[in-house]
Amino acid sequence: MQVYYTATAKFNATAQRTWQERDLNWHGYIAWSQLTHVKEIITLDSILGEVVVARDNERDADFLVWEDFTPDLYTHLPYLLTKLQGQDPATYNLLAVTKEPNTPCEAVTFNTFAFIGYDLIDVHGCNSALTNCGGFDNTFLPQDLNEYGDA
Secondary structure (H helix, E strand, O other): OOOEEEEEEOEEOOOOOEEOOEEOOHHHHHHHHOOOOOOEEOOOOOOOOOEOOOOOHHHHHHHEOOOOOOOOOEOOHHHHHHHOOOOOHHHEEEEEEOOOOOOOHHHOOOOOOOOOOOOOEOOOOOOEOOOOOOOOOOOOOHHHOOOOOOO
């Protein structure tokens, strides 16, 4: 199983976020999404979980994933950690991710990472069908997601 890494901004009740010059506040999101039981959204969704490291295609080239519209995933955790130096760890989530796993991820013991859940990201790698699309009540309900907005 190939594992990649990224760091995304925390999205919870204390997060202050804007998207396209609009206030993306927690309470408005909870009202819209009906995910009243979640305490934080942990996702690869680029609106809800903004990437916190600036990508430099020249310097980062050897460490970036260059496939399937995933420009913010890194192949080498130590390299990503150097890019995070100076940032407050309380403001971001460090994620280990895999695409289309062939074994249940919850059964994998992996460094110091805890299994949070599965997300369903669009082909462009930027929107979560679970937490940022809505309108899937015939497929899953808000209570089908865990406290982090994952299945």
